[in-house]
Amino acid sequence: MHPMTRWLDDDEQRTWRNFVAATQLLYAALDRQLQRDSGLPHTYYVILVGLSEAPERRMRMSELATWAQSSQSRLSHAVARLEERGWVRRERCPEDGRGNFAVLTDEGFTALAAAAPGHVEEVRRSLFDVLDPEQIRALDDICATVRARLER
């Protein structure tokens, strides 16, 4: 396929390993905190956030999947779980018989409101508090670039 691999040089390798280590530690810390304090994995938390910001706290399943960067299957399973806990409810879409809305319930909103402060604190402790303003700007820039590249 490719004639030769462009291997990572030492600097690149160090950067890559720092990246993997930092991101994995960060997500591990986030997941531990959320799980401990609210019984939610981060992906589920993101789903609730998406719904909470949507008009009438409701979104079509596929729209929500896109928003949360989730596969439809993953979202479907996740919403099923959240529905069991009474935090989300499904509603058939009147305009499109195939469609479903996911609706954040009041209990779900309350749960999210309870989970948010601890989560934000963890994000600060783990990321923003250890970086200076310049680094934060640089990080935003880098992430926006990578994101744009990978979103298509």
Next chain:
Amino acid sequence: MHPMTRWLDDDEQRTWRNFVAATQLLYAALDRQLQRDSGLPHTYYVILVGLSEAPERRMRMSELATWAQSSQSRLSHAVARLEERGWVRRERCPEDGRGNFAVLTDEGFTALAAAAPGHVEEVRRSLFDVLDPEQIRALDDICATVRARLER
């Protein structure tokens, strides 16, 4: 507990969401590539890399777990799977009856060697190729800082 939550301001929120989006897209791309081309999740790949770099391609389980930033349980399950595929073998530790070595087999080394080029290409495509040298330096710095913060 805490008197008031220090919420994220708009800039911080944008940065955080870019960070989550970028990292998740990146890991999704990596995992897809590795799974498709070698049937390995990224975490398993990392384990093989760790072993391949260790003296005699062997490491104590706990040492390997630390290296790969894995829980012992996760590593134990992972090595069990890799053992089934014949890519890793366990050996009792003579000095410590509780201990085990994970040893990379020749088949495992071959599999890793086959997986590496595609993986490195994906890392380049998704990350290094879209950033300029200054950004890469900044990213290294940021990740090293966050990593140090979260490693203790």
Next chain:
DNA sequence: GCATTTTACTTGAACTCTCATATACATTGG
């Protein structure tokens, strides 16, 4: 020297994620 604690690792169950497939409705082309 033996009971206690600690360390190294494994195991099983519960949960999440992925992938392939299924279902049901919508749209399109003739």
Next chain:
DNA sequence: CCAATGTATATGAGAGTTCAAGTAAAATGC
């Protein structure tokens, strides 16, 4: 209008991760 295709979502099985125990061997302490 209806067959074919496409779209929105659900479901089930398989695989990975986590968490809580469990086992077995070492270290500790009196």
